[in-house]
Amino acid sequence: MTVWLLGDQLHPESHVLDDTDRVLLIEATAVAARRPYHPQKLGLVFAAMRHARDALREAGYAVEYRRAETFGDALDAHFAAHPGDDLRLMRPPSYGAADRLRELVTARGGTLSLVRDDRFLCSSDAFDEWAGDDDSFRHENFYRWLRRREDVLMDGTEPAGGEWNYDESNRETPPADWSLPPVPRFDPDDLTRETLDWVTERFDTWGERSGFAWPVTRPEALDALDHFVEHRLPEFGAYQDAMLGGEYALAHSLLSSSLNLGLLGPREVVDAAVDAWHRDAAPIESVEGFVRQVLGWREFVRHVYRRTMPELAETDLLGRSRDLPTLYYDAETEMRCLDEAVTHVYERGYAHHIERLMLLSNFALVYGADPHELNEWFHFGFVDAFHWVTTPNVLGMGTFATDAFTSKPYASSGNYVDRMSDHCADCTYDVDATTGANACPFNALYWDFLDRNEGTLRGTGRMGLMYSHVDRKTDTEWDAIRERVAEVRRLARDGRL
Numbered sequence: 001m002t003v004w005l006l007g008d009q010l011h012p013e014s015h016v017l018d019d020t021d022r023v024l025l026i027e028a029t030a031v032a033a034r035r036p037y038h039p040q041k042l043g044l045v046f047a048a049m050r051h052a053r054d055a056l057r058e059a060g061y062a063v064e065y066r067r068a069e070t071f072g073d074a075l076d077a078h079f080a081a082h083p084g085d086d087l088r089l090m091r092p093p094s095y096g097a098a099d100r101l102r103e104l105v106t107a108r109g110g111t112l113s114l115v116r117d118d119r120f121l122c123s124s125d126a127f128d129e130w131a132g133d134d135d136s137f138r139h140e141n142f143y144r145w146l147r148r149r150e151d152v153l154m155d156g157t158e159p160a161g162g163e164w165n166y167d168e169s170n171r172e173t174p175p176a177d178w179s180l181p182p183v184p185r186f187d188p189d190d191l192t193r194e195t196l197d198w199v200t201e202r203f204d205t206w207g208e209r210s211g212f213a214w215p216v217t218r219p220e221a222l223d224a225l226d227h228f229v230e231h232r233l234p235e236f237g238a239y240q241d242a243m244l245g246g247e248y249a250l251a252h253s254l255l256s257s258s259l260n261l262g263l264l265g266p267r268e269v270v271d272a273a274v275d276a277w278h279r280d281a282a283p284i285e286s287v288e289g290f291v292r293q294v295l296g297w298r299e300f301v302r303h304v305y306r307r308t309m310p311e312l313a314e315t316d317l318l319g320r321s322r323d324l325p326t327l328y329y330d331a332e333t334e335m336r337c338l339d340e341a342v343t344h345v346y347e348r349g350y351a352h353h354i355e356r357l358m359l360l361s362n363f364a365l366v367y368g369a370d371p372h373e374l375n376e377w378f379h380f381g382f383v384d385a386f387h388w389v390t391t392p393n394v395l396g397m398g399t400f401a402t403d404a405f406t407s408k409p410y411a412s413s414g415n416y417v418d419r420m421s422d423h424c425a426d427c428t429y430d431v432d433a434t435t436g437a438n439a440c441p442f443n444a445l446y447w448d449f450l451d452r453n454e455g456t457l458r459g460t461g462r463m464g465l466m467y468s469h470v471d472r473k474t475d476t477e478w479d480a481i482r483e484r485v486a487e488v489r490r491l492a493r494d495g496r497l
């Protein structure tokens with residue numbers, strides 16, 4: 001029997017490694033050549049795999065590390081060396097992956113045993129028992145249920161601190177004299193540098209490799225966790241929705257890539273945050289806000305994805321087909337907010353949650369871009385992107401292609417960006433204007449979005465207030481809005497927005 005570890009299953013103490021000493025890792029280049037992935041994404045996954053290989057060997061495992069064009073080629077070599085072998089694999093979360101891998105293995109005379117994926121706290125059976133046949137999933141209910149079950153931040157049967165939710169305190173913007181908490185850098189060692197060199201030579205990529213500073217080993221990931229808890233967790237809550245010019249991280253944890261590669265486990269991450277609260281090292285607002293993301297949203301989207309695929313990836317409630325504006329690919333725009341967000345992605349393969357949701361997705365949403373192209377863009381551009389997590393976030397929360405777990409689209413005008421960031425003060429466009437040559441493009445697009453999609457959205461949960469504003473606009477106002485929208489679309493198509 002051999003344990004097969006995929007490139008995002010790298011925890012050195014995963015239960016899949018119990019009672020074995022032989023491990024297989026496959027570096028398949030065809031998968032990496034499918035899209036113009038960010039060089040830091042490919043570099044991160046391959047460097048983390050190579051470091052995991054070395055760490056496992058040091059720990060005494062016999063690791064067979066096979067580099068090949070395809071999984072099939074590597075498995076040919078594996079089964080030539082170990083005819084009829086049984087491979088034990090942690091069930092991968094991406095749709096159809098387990099079946100595809102099983103076919104490859106059985107075609108070569110082997111067997112594949114699937115075991116529980118310990119990168120998540122909530123198993124599929126537990127989620128299905130919680131949800132039953134009801135497909136109208138609600139995050140808040142799931143989160144409270146899992147917090148109770150896991151006994152995280154609980155005071156008996158009540159939430160610790162007295163509230164389940166501190167969102168109201170978690171929507172602040174930092175004062176002008178805020179000193180930014182430090183962000184750790186994990187400078188590439190020789191193996192990582194060599195891997196990044198190979199990636200940039202071998203693949204067509206999108207993005208810069210030079211700023212690479214991601215944790216690639218378990219010890220580095222643990223340092224990243226400690227660093228976050230000490231320096232940024234205390235302010236994570238208050239400023240989690242804020243955006244600042246020139247700042248990509250603010251108080252966010254930057255832990256998603258480590259969690260998604262299995263370098264960190266969700267429970268240890270949650271426990272470290274809760275422990276900071278017990279030590280009075282972080283306020284409840286921050287700790288609850290962070291626990292909500294990891295124990296709540298991360299687990300939730302994974303299961304909603306599982307339950308709603310393959311329809312999730314195909315549907316679009318709003319039937320859009322426009323090309324994604326070229327600014328997503330070249331960051332050429334006078335819109336300061338989008339310039340910032342796309343540049344963060346290009347330089348680091350990362351943008352924080354509010355940039356992802358309220359800038360990058362929101363603009364595509366009100367513009368009417370094809371959400372599947374946006375999903376592809378997220379998929380190749382982000383270091384933490386995997387089909388199971390990108391797809392529900394982009395198609396559900398980001399663009400309302402499905403209403404499987406959000407009751408309304410996260411659509412907003414420039415007003416939201418102005419409230420939560422310092423971008424608008426220095427922008428070429430006027431955030432207070434809706435029409436005219438200088439008006440913030442978000443504004444006219446927003447009203448036009450509500451108007452165009454009225455048939456689907458007016459009756460949708462919590463849209464009443466927005467449509468009461470729509471109803472107050474005069475025909476003259478609508479004419480000017482449509483004219484501005486046509487101009488914005490022209491500029492966006494020509495790369496001149």
Ligand code: FAD
Binds near residue numbers: 256257398
């Ligand atoms: P923090 O803000 O510090 O949050 C802590 C952790 O909570 C994250 O590391 C992550 O593991 C988890 N988390 C928070 N929100 C979510 C969520 N909605 N779904 C899943 N996990 C969550 N997350 C990814 O891991 N990969 C993606 O490809 C991805 N694509 C996204 C696309 C869109 C359009 C949106 C709106 C969100 C996306 N997210 C994705 C979720 C979230 O934005 C990122 O997890 C987060 O920004 C990662 O940065 P961080 O580690 O600094 O997170």
